[in-house]
Amino acid sequence: KIFITLLLISSVAVAFFAFKPKKQKKPNIVFIMSDDHAYQAISAYDKRLTQTPNIDRIANEGMLFTNACVTNSICAPSRAVILTGKHSHINGKIDNYFPFDSTNITFPQILQANGYQTAMFGKLHFGNNPKGFDEFQILPDQGDYYNPDIITKKEGKKKLLGYVTDIITDLTINWLKNERDEDKPFFLAYLHKAPHREWLPAERHFKEYLNKTFPEPATLFDNYEGRGRASKEAEMNLLTHMNWAGDSKVFPENMQKLGIKESHPYDIRFYNSTVGRMNPEQRKTWDEAYGKMNEEFVKKFPSMSEKEKMQWRYQRYMQDYLGCIASVDEGVGQVLDFLKQNNLEENTIVVYTSDQGFYLGEHGWFDKRFIFDESFKTPLLVKWPTAIKPGTKNTQMVQNLDFAQTFLEAAGIKAPSDMQGESLIPIFKGNGKNFRDAAYYHYYEYPSVHMVKRHYGIVTEKYKLIHFYYDIDEWELYDRTNDKNEMKNVYNDPKYAAVKKELHQKLAQLRIKYKDSETLDKKYIEKYKELEANGKI
Numbered sequence: 001k002i003f004i005t006l007l008l009i010s011s012v013a014v015a016f017f018a019f020k021p022k023k024q025k026k027p028n029i030v031f032i033m034s035d036d037h038a039y040q041a042i043s044a045y046d047k048r049l050t051q052t053p054n055i056d057r058i059a060n061e062g063m064l065f066t067n068a069c070v071t072n073s074i075c076a077p078s079r080a081v082i083l084t085g086k087h088s089h090i091n092g093k094i095d096n097y098f099p100f101d102s103t104n105i106t107f108p109q110i111l112q113a114n115g116y117q118t119a120m121f122g123k124l125h126f127g128n129n130p131k132g133f134d135e136f137q138i139l140p141d142q143g144d145y146y147n148p149d150i151i152t153k154k155e156g157k158k159k160l161l162g163y164v165t166d167i168i169t170d171l172t173i174n175w176l177k178n179e180r181d182e183d184k185p186f187f188l189a190y191l192h193k194a195p196h197r198e199w200l201p202a203e204r205h206f207k208e209y210l211n212k213t214f215p216e217p218a219t220l221f222d223n224y225e226g227r228g229r230a231s232k233e234a235e236m237n238l239l240t241h242m243n244w245a246g247d248s249k250v251f252p253e254n255m256q257k258l259g260i261k262e263s264h265p266y267d268i269r270f271y272n273s274t275v276g277r278m279n280p281e282q283r284k285t286w287d288e289a290y291g292k293m294n295e296e297f298v299k300k301f302p303s304m305s306e307k308e309k310m311q312w313r314y315q316r317y318m319q320d321y322l323g324c325i326a327s328v329d330e331g332v333g334q335v336l337d338f339l340k341q342n343n344l345e346e347n348t349i350v351v352y353t354s355d356q357g358f359y360l361g362e363h364g365w366f367d368k369r370f371i372f373d374e375s376f377k378t379p380l381l382v383k384w385p386t387a388i389k390p391g392t393k394n395t396q397m398v399q400n401l402d403f404a405q406t407f408l409e410a411a412g413i414k415a416p417s418d419m420q421g422e423s424l425i426p427i428f429k430g431n432g433k434n435f436r437d438a439a440y441y442h443y444y445e446y447p448s449v450h451m452v453k454r455h456y457g458i459v460t461e462k463y464k465l466i467h468f469y470y471d472i473d474e475w476e477l478y479d480r481t482n483d484k485n486e487m488k489n490v491y492n493d494p495k496y497a498a499v500k501k502e503l504h505q506k507l508a509q510l511r512i513k514y515k516d517s518e519t520l521d522k523k524y525i526e527k528y529k530e531l532e533a534n535g536k537i
């Protein structure tokens with residue numbers, strides 16, 4: 001009898017374990033982010049400038065977000081928003097100068113504490129090392145394109161030979177191959193320096209891109225009429241604010257020959273310290289490729305009109321910028337291939353994004369910072385075969401603020417209640433209808449390089465209301481439906497009186513919701529002045 005009972009119990013137990021539904025394994029997360037990658041330079045968004053077949057794969061197999069945006073369009077602050085899930089005024093990293101307060105809790109710390117293996121490779125730009133990572137190898141500060149130094153968790157700082165984008169890809173794949181713990185889900189941050197200024201491509205792309213010409217944007221010759229002082233006083237115009245040596249790669253000896261003054265006192269120093277990192281062999285390839293372009297420039301320059309100089313600047317800029325993207329796209333392809341070949345595709349979330357958008361000659365500009373579309377919006381492509389239908393598009397105003405809560409929810413972890421974003425999981429699953437009707441934005445880094453004034457604002461599907469402050473007190477309003485290029489400030493147009501009133505109310509509500517205020521604006525100005533007085537700016 002006992003024997004039969006035991007047999008019965010054990011067979012029930014066996015049956016239970018055999019048929020117990022397999023626990024859904026937590027998803028892996030591959031977070032790919034480049035620095036200053038404009039959505040205009042991703043063919044899934046726009047085919048006019050270049051082809052990015054590998055980045056596009058993420059949208060083909062997943063979701064393309066056409067209105068993804070940032071909360072503060074600049075490098076290190078954007079990264080801080082992503083990691084903390086909190087706006088800049090709450091996490092404290094308001095600009096590239098303020099130190100990142102590492103008492104902030106970041107989502108990788110939470111993932112790590114919940115059994116995730118975590119790794120970061122590439123550009124972080126915090127000035128301090130990331131917390132919550134089992135492994136990291138990061139570029140010091142902005143990092144260099146050629147033969148860069150790298151800070152490693154295990155061995156301190158060292159210099160690596162090669163091109164930065166390829167190096168970051170190699171480190172990432174090496175980790176996936178050799179250091180990944182197959183019993184744990186992982187979070188992997190694969191963070192490119194490219195295509196950040198001064199836009200230096202890999203040697204293998206010199207020839208192809210130096211021979212290309214690109215279509216000009218409609219607003220390349222913008223004279224900023226119809227807008228306020230902020231657009232007029234910004235220093236990011238291709239013709240007047242780009243450097244000849246560093247940005248446009250005119251050899252210093254040619255600048256001398258042509259009597260071109262340095263556009264910036266550090267121009268030649270920058271050029272020498274970037275291109276100057278190459279070894280003699282690499283430098284030979286550089287001089288040959290860029291030498292030809294320089295020869296033609298020397299011939300043409302004396303007879304060039306201002307308009308022709310602007311056009312030349314634009315082509316030069318695009319050749320180098322898009323040459324950088326080519327390597328990023330190749331690297332992304334290698335990582336996607338690795339996931340596929342190693343059976344890691346099905347339950348891995350792959351995100352491709354940038355720390356913000358970028359101007360590719362629109363409004364005559366390069367750089368970012370403004371709440372205007374090219375820098376407010378950012379590319380976002382996500383695939384996750386178990387949750388996202390392939391080839392889908394989403395038009396919601398999702399923000400970089402939302403990543404932390406999204407990843408935590410995907411991992412089945414409750415997010416801390418003081419995070420300020422929204423999880424994107426409902427959108428992934430096709431149920432994110434009334435997601436966010438207005439996005440809040442606040443930019444601080446002024447006075448500083450490019451001289452974009454401090455401003456905050458609100459963006460809805462139809463309008464954009466902006467307040468520029470500090471050494472100015474100007475409001476601007478844009479009609480996003482009828483003025484897609486944001487050329488005309490209609491703040492004082494009586495036709496928009498009702499809209500204006502409603503947006504002011506909404507903006508005030510959002511400032512309260514996110515705990516931002518005039519008192520905080522003033523506090524950050526005081527702190528900025530303190531840093532300045534201490535020589536930190």
Ligand code: SGN
Nearest residue numbers: 074075076096196197198270367449
């Ligand atoms: C450097 C660049 C600027 C750029 C800032 C911030 N100049 O100062 O053009 O806006 O970084 O960029 S450079 O000549 O040194 O390249 S960010 O991406 O780090 O925010």
Ligand code: CA
Nearest residue numbers: 035036075355
């Ligand atoms: Ca950036």
